[in-house]
Amino acid sequence: MCEANAYLLKEGREELLMESVDVIEPEDERTWRLVGIFGDRKTVRGRIKSMNLVNHKIFFEEDA
């Protein structure tokens, strides 16, 4: 399975937002909807900083 973990970068730290994310979709300009492999959902406010699929990591950061 190729799901990834989503992290929020906050003051230099990686804060785990959600494990086993399957789907990432924009909800609006600054909000992202995450859907996990079990159908669990979470909304993240911020922007995508980077995604590294081979390492299964997605990083969000809060807007400046």
Add this chain to the structure above:
Amino acid sequence: MCEANAYLLKEGREELLMESVDVIEPEDERTWRLVGIFGDRKTVRGRIKSMNLVNHKIFFEEDA
């Protein structure tokens, strides 16, 4: 390996942009940098429409 294929949604069609994408990073507000598993690079202008990691698909769409 958990890389994905990147597509551009254009007039209802899926146009393959790049295979085996590992890293996705914003270059600016409307431009994304894709890096493939072999280090190949591509820049995409548009926004992320959706990502489905389990299905290895990333969809971009051009700005309206």
